[in-house]
Amino acid sequence: MSALRFPNLPPSEPQGRNLLAEERANTTFSVHELSTFLYGEAHLERQERLLALIENEPAFDKSRRYFRGRSERFAAALKKDHALVRMSQKHQFTQEEMMHAESLIDEAGPFGLHRGMFMPTLAAQCNDEQLERFLKPAQRYEIIGCYAQTELGHGSNVQGIETTATYLPESDEFEIHTPFLTASKWWIGGLGKAANHAVVMARLITAGKDHGPHAFVVPIRSMEDHTLLPGVMAGDIGPKFGYNTTDNGCMWFDHYRVPRISLLAKYSSVKPGSGEYINPPNAKLSYGTMVLVRASLVGSARQGMAKAVTIATRYSAIRRQFVDKDSPKVLEESGQVVETPVLDYSMQQYRLFPIIAAAYACFFTSKEMMRLYYLNMKNMAAGDFSLLADVHASSSGLKSLTTTMAAASIEECRRACGGHGFSVFSGLPLLLQDYVPNVTWEGDNYMITQQTGRYLFKSFRDLVAKRASGKFKASQITNPTLAYMNTYLDNPGLKCPATTPGQFHNPELQLAAFGHRAASLVAQIVHALDVEKRTWNSMLVDIYNVSVAHCQLILVQNFILGIRGEMPQPEGMPALTPLSAAAKEGLRDLSDLFAMHTIHKQPGEFLTSGYLDAKQIALLGEAIMELMEKKVRRNAIGFVDAFAFPDYLLNSALGRFDGKVYEAYTDMATKEPLNQTEVVEGYAEYIKPYTNPKNLSGKTMQARL
Amino acid sequence: MSALRFPNLPPSEPQGRNLLAEERANTTFSVHELSTFLYGEAHLERQERLLALIENEPAFDKSRRYFRGRSERFAAALKKDHALVRMSQKHQFTQEEMMHAESLIDEAGPFGLHRGMFMPTLAAQCNDEQLERFLKPAQRYEIIGCYAQTELGHGSNVQGIETTATYLPESDEFEIHTPFLTASKWWIGGLGKAANHAVVMARLITAGKDHGPHAFVVPIRSMEDHTLLPGVMAGDIGPKFGYNTTDNGCMWFDHYRVPRISLLAKYSSVKPGSGEYINPPNAKLSYGTMVLVRASLVGSARQGMAKAVTIATRYSAIRRQFVDKDSPKVLEESGQVVETPVLDYSMQQYRLFPIIAAAYACFFTSKEMMRLYYLNMKNMAAGDFSLLADVHASSSGLKSLTTTMAAASIEECRRACGGHGFSVFSGLPLLLQDYVPNVTWEGDNYMITQQTGRYLFKSFRDLVAKRASGKFKASQITNPTLAYMNTYLDNPGLKCPATTPGQFHNPELQLAAFGHRAASLVAQIVHALDVEKRTWNSMLVDIYNVSVAHCQLILVQNFILGIRGEMPQPEGMPALTPLSAAAKEGLRDLSDLFAMHTIHKQPGEFLTSGYLDAKQIALLGEAIMELMEKKVRRNAIGFVDAFAFPDYLLNSALGRFDGKVYEAYTDMATKEPLNQTEVVEGYAEYIKPYTNPKNLSGKTMQARL
Incomplete structure (x- = not known):
């Protein structure tokens, strides 16, 4: 039997392509200008060039x-x-x-972690001999590697891993061993089937002493035929919520011996024979990579949100349901009343527009975090560790906040597409499934906020002490964290002056609100810990909340400075092109929306901090609704078009640039394997026995239509 | 090559089975008693009996x-x-x-909608002849049907569907037709491959007049060989986020003729020949089914949350990370300090325990909604429609609130399992994927809250008018919605008297907080609509929020009354068994936690309503932390055990009753198809060309370990 052929009908009027054309004609700024501002000409040009290769x-x-x-x-x-x-x-x-x-x-594919983790680890931790011996062939893919850290029983607490690497002086070797089931290496991307080498994190034991986790590079599969080497067992850990194109693997070592050169020895090493352990010079150096990874996740949070909201916004401009009786939509030519595009409903706007705004917010903060990362690395190389604590704290808190926001936003966009968001063809389910591990890996989003909290409390205590010492001058503060804390300490009873909705558009007022709220939370927690002597464990919820508050302030702040062109410029990186007035105004609307919506959605702490009152929250609500309806709505398609995602990337029936949603959706359905035959496999066994007339009672036969 | 064999190692100490045994020994109430209270003896006995059949x-x-x-x-x-x-x-x-x-x-399977929608629709809307002709064979599976309502372009707005059924007097037939691509039937469960009949919702057109959507039962596939009948095209709509075991389908009609008896004619019909349309007696009757479906979703929300939190709570009692320095965990026998079970961290408690509480909350409200449904049906049959508006409003709002809560809870539980929650073997990904359509179907969760809002505003306006009339007596109020509104109108400036954390355990105080907040939101919106003349569209966000507030009050109220044994008893249903003091105390802890956490998580409206102040929110936070640590923690495993989900149902490595988490997880991984061979398919083509020594440079060869 041949494949099913679905009919070739047009959708009813108005057509998606016309609706999007209308939206684009209404945009108040140049989409290309905004794309260029976000990515630079070089990126957009490269994208065209690569797309031509890739699509072929x-x-x-x-x-x-x-x-x-x-x-x-x-x-x-x-x-x-x-x-x-x-x-x-x-x-x-x-x-x-x-x-x-x-x-x-x-x-994600089996070689992704070879490039993303295996080679970078070698580059960072190999001595010269090891670079030659391991990194060079890895660059040629002659070695394919993975990074084996997480174990079945330990993810968050890396210090708790159980795999051991015991130095054997007699043979100048390490014996790598898996003592318990909980010590099984687990989740290791690329290990399941593809890799032939692994960087293995194991407890280094030498001369009877446990020196904690260290990195070893070891062969695991034969270079001849890819079979597992004796002493190694490894396989795939099975299906996952997402990332099923990667072979996340598990691995066990049975007294597996490797030569001494396996220990990555740029920082710490073991002396041959004696097995004497040589300490790393400065443990803080290893924080650099963690900061880089977390900072880069702010950028991928932007990417995830931007993709999802591009799909949902375009589809919402096309999808129509009900007629808004207060303002019915009329077709120009026929005068016919048609249903209202769901993007015109304030609820849909409240769901989607803040996500557009959040994606732009993450753009500016991601840029700033990368600048700080490079600056800090440069400083540390010169022996200056003064930036590290601040950068580490904000990269942890921002990783937590922005990846949580992005995961929630993608799911919100999926739901905002109605039933069709549940279809894989929308592009949103797979996007969500592949995105969500971000909230867990590289530091669980709840756990790592403790690092942000610790830094904030220390900064606050130091500031309070300094102010008490009498030797303090506010003008000496250059760190923005200390600045907002100091403002709070100057006036803990500060109140918002706004009496009209329009006054919430003031960036200084927005910054004051976020700063006052974050500082008041810090002050409360420090009081609970230091004065009331509450335990750290009993304060974890508050600590999470204070990290969110601090990082929301960072996002608001960078958004405001970025639009003004006042964000510090990274050394050696191209400056952001200056924005035209029209584009600037569009971004200012989003910046306002981001700040205002963040308060409005969770006003509790702004109220308890004393900065805002009930009446102001109501005014703020009005300001948001007006901003969305009057300003953001007409530019919604322009804002998402500026993200410049090609259809090839989005792979979504609903999010197509040309608006041919229903045609593309139906076309994708024809390719479903179940549609390649008219009568389903299993019919004879599982359906026919009930329904075929030959099996039926006379009574039923006669009842047929 | 043969399948991989993973080593058979024990996990490191302490063992999961011992940890869970310890937890169970600490439980303060009888788990069996609580299970019996929730389900009744008959259910538990039936479960045992069915399990024995099913597992074999x-x-x-x-x-x-x-x-x-x-x-x-x-x-x-x-x-x-x-x-x-x-x-x-x-x-x-x-x-x-x-x-x-x-x-x-x-x-979910291909016959699910035959039982869940096709037969119930026939039972409700067939006349006697049709019952004989369609329902009877359907009960014997001689007809297998589906329910074809949703279209590609219309889901939420059923009145907007485009498929037509035009009466042709000359042949006494209907001609069913799909005029546009947007009119394609879409999402229809069971249609893709299995069904041979469909109930089709189509606009009934007779004598030139469009009477809107009506139900028609039509054959779609041959009873002889299951091929599509001429004039019908149908297939599967492709892969989805979840529910991939069901053949959701699409369908088109090309001037497809069916006899007049196809129109389900219990309520409305068409006269032969003249085509005269006969109106249904009372359109309100059809609301009954909608109420039933929405009310039953409160029960399945409970089920979804309860399953997820059983898995996450059990695993959190076993999973250990870090040592809580203020209160380190010491093994009894060896005196060894071991890592702290994550369930002991207050953050994890704050994530999971409110979900346990919410599942119990939904239990009581689900019971109450079913009682109201049956009572209302009985009343309506006797011509009394007085309950309908209230039941319809609360079932809509509760459907929205509880399914949103459940979807969020399942995902929260998944994340609370750390990395392993991403493994399909945790049971959580599939649970989430199959659960989430609940937030969209049977009325999108944002959209349907307008129905709740409309009822609340009307009730409020009526009450205000009555109070103004002078003829009003508070003692006449029997409806709980009017009761809380009236209390608010008596004293809009009411303030919470609490000055210590302990005072938040008072149920009357909790009810006052929720009532005052809901009523103040209603009052605000009515003022905005009626006095400020704001449009309905501009108020949708507030309307959603007021529905949440109203329904949270219902959940809190039924929880409190249910524990006290003061919930009205449904006629003809077995009474809840009375609770022992120990079980009652356990449930009271959960009821307190549910109410207190709901306020604490989103305190904004409780603050803006004026009932609570900043200081009280801080006290509330303390009360919650203490309640969780001192009371709920020791019963956590008991509470989830009482849900009585067999391992067969949960199908989760992490949520096993016996605590053998790591053993089961590893065992499931051995079954992964990729582990059935040692060397992966594709090795020769995609890996060997780089890595096999015969292809490598001499330099690399020599570099091998």
Whole structure:
């Protein structure tokens, strides 16, 4: 039997392509200008160039992606990763091109962690001999590696891992061993099937002493035939909520011996024979990588939110339900009343527009975090560790806040597409499934806020002490964290002066609200810990909340400074192009919306801090509704178009640039494997026995239509 | 090559089974007593009986469920549904037994909507002739049907559907037709591959007049060989976020003719020949079914939350990370300090315990909603429609609130399991994916709160008018909605008297807080609509919030009354067994936690209503932390054990009753298809070309370990 053919009907009027054209005609700024501001010309040009290559490579075709089961998906991803290596070699991709190509293909694969974790770890922790011996062949893919840290029983607490690496002086070797089931290496990307080497984190034991987790590079599969080496057992950990194109793996060592050179020895090492342990010079240096990873997650949070809200906003401009009786929509030509686009309903605006605003907010803060990362690395290399604590604290809190926001936003966008958001063809389920591990990995989003809290409390205590010492001058403060705390200490009873909705558009007022709230929470917690002597454990919820408050302030602050062109410029990086008045005004609307909506959605702490009162919250609500209806609505499509995501990347029937939503959706359904036959497999066994006339009672036969 | 064999190691101490045994020994009440209170003896006894049957039927085996791709999953579900029909016929299942069996097998299948929507619609809307002709064979599965309402372009707005059914007097037939692509039937469960009949909602057009959507029962596939009938095209709509074991389908009609008897004619009909339309007697009658469905979703919200939190709570009692320095955990025998179970951290408690409490809250309200549904049906049959508006309003708001809570809770539980919550073996991803459509179907959760709002505003306006009339007596109020509004109108400036954390345990204080907040929001919105003349559209966010406030009050109220034994008893249903003092105290802790946490998590409106102040919010926070640590913690495992979910149902490595988490998890991973061979398919093509020594440079060869 042949495949089903669905009819080729047009949707009823108005057509999606016309609706989007109308939206685009209403946009008050140049979308290309805004895209260029976000990404730079070079990025947009590179995207065009790479797209032309990628869309022509069959291994990167996405049209079958949504139909594959786990095993097929993994097989396709392996093929894809191979094709990508070949393409990068042929066209001599720079690292930027490689990363950009990966983000367009947008599918985690078995070689991803080889590039993302294995090689960077080698680069950071190998001595010269090891660089030559391990990193060079890894760059040629002659070695394919993975990064084996997490264990079945330990993720968050890396210091608690149980795998051991015991130095054996007699043979100058390490014996790597898995003592318990809980010590099984688990979740290791690329380990399940693809890698032949691993960086293994294991407790270094030498001369009877446990020196805690250290990194070892070891072969795990034969270079001849890819079978597991004796003493190693490894496999795939099975299906996951997302990321099923990656072979996350598990691994066990049975008294597995490796030579001394396996211990990555740039910082710490073991002396041959005696097994004497040589300490790393400064443990703080290793914080750098953690900051980089967390800071970069702010950027990928932006990316995740921006993709989801592009899909949901475009579809909401096309999807129509009900007629808004107070302001019915009339077709120009026929005069016919048609249903209202759901994007015109204030509830839908309240769901989607703040997500657009949040994506732009994350853009500015992500830029700033990268600047701080590079500045801090430069400082540390010169022996100056003064920035580290602040950068580490804010990167932890921002990782937690922005990835939580992004995961919630993607799901909100999915739901805002109604039933069709549940279809994989919307592009949103897979986006969500692949995005959500961000809230857990690289530090669980609840746990790591303790690092932010600790820094804030210390800063506050120091500031209070300094102020008490009499030797304090406010003008000496250069750190923005201390600045808002100092303002609070100057006037803990500060009250918001706003008496009209319009006054909430004032950036200084917004900053005062966020600063006052964050500082008052810090003061409360420090009082509870230091004066009331409450335990750290009993304060964890408050600590989480204070981290959120601090980081929301950072997001608001960078958004405001960024639009004004007052964000510090990173050394050696191209300056942001200055914005036209129209684009600036559009961004200012989003900046206002971001600050105002953040308060309005969770006003509790702004009220308890004393800065805002009940009446002002009501005014704020009015201001938001008006801002969305009068200003943001007409630019909504422009804002998401400026994210410049090609249809190939979004792979969404609902989020298409051309608005042909229903046509694309139906077309994707025809490709469903179940539609390749008219009568389903299993009919004869499981349906026919009941329903075929030959089996039926005479009574039923006669009852047929 | 043979399958991989993972090593058989024990986890490190302490063992999960011992930890759970310790937890169970600490429980202050009888778990069996609480289970019996929740479900009744008959349910628990039936569960044992059905489990014995089901676990022995190979078609119901769950051990392969997590590994299947879409097509295999559908095939297995078809086989499963067939086996279930056979089993139900052999053992002559009652309807209760059938539903209970379905909930244990816990997998939506192609026949689910036949039972859940097709037959109930026939039962409700057929005349006697149609019952004989359609319902009877459907009960014998000789007809397998689906319910085709939603279209590609219309879900929320049923009145907007575009499929037509035009009466043709000359042949006494209806012609069913799909005029546009947007009119394609879409999302119809069971239609994709299995059904041979459909109830089709189409606009009834007769004598040139459009009478809006009506239900028609029509054959769609041949009873001989299951091919599509001429004039009908239908197929599967493709993969979805969840529910992939159901064949949600799409369908088009091309001037498809069916006899007049196809129009379900219990309420409205068409006269032969003239085509005269006969009106339904009372359109309100059809609200009954909507109320039933929405009310029953409160029960399934409870079920969803309870399952997720059982898994997360058990695993959190076993999973250990870090040592809480203020209160380190010491092993009794060895005196060794071990890591703290994550359930002892206040943050984890704040994430999980309110979900336990919410599940219990939904239990009481679900019971009450079913009572009201039956009472209202009885009243309406006797011509009394006085309850309808209240029941319809609260069922809409509660559907929205509880399904939103449940979806968020399941995801929170998933994340609270750390990385392992991302593994499908945790049971949580599939639970989430199959649960989330609840927030969209049966009325989108944002949209339907307008129905709740409308009722509240009308009630408030009527009450204000009555009070102004001078003829009003508070003692006449029997409706709890009017009661809390009246209390507010008596004293809009009411303030909470609490000055210590302990005072928040007072149920009357809790009810006053929720009542005052809900009524003050109603008053505000009515003022904005009636006095400030704001448009309905501009108030949608506030309307959503007021519905949440009203329904949270209902949940709190029923929880309090239910524990006291003061909830009205449904006629003809068995009374709840009275609770022992110990169980009552346990539930009172949860009731307190539910009310207190609901305020604490989103205190904004309690502050702006004027009832609570900043200081009281801080006291409330202290009260919650103490309640969780001192009271709820020791009973946490008891509370989730009382939900009485068998391991077979949860199908979770992390949530096992016996605590053998790591052993079960590793065992499930061995079954992963990728682990059935040692060297992955694709190695020769995609990995070997880089890594095999024969291809490598001499330099690399020599670099090997």
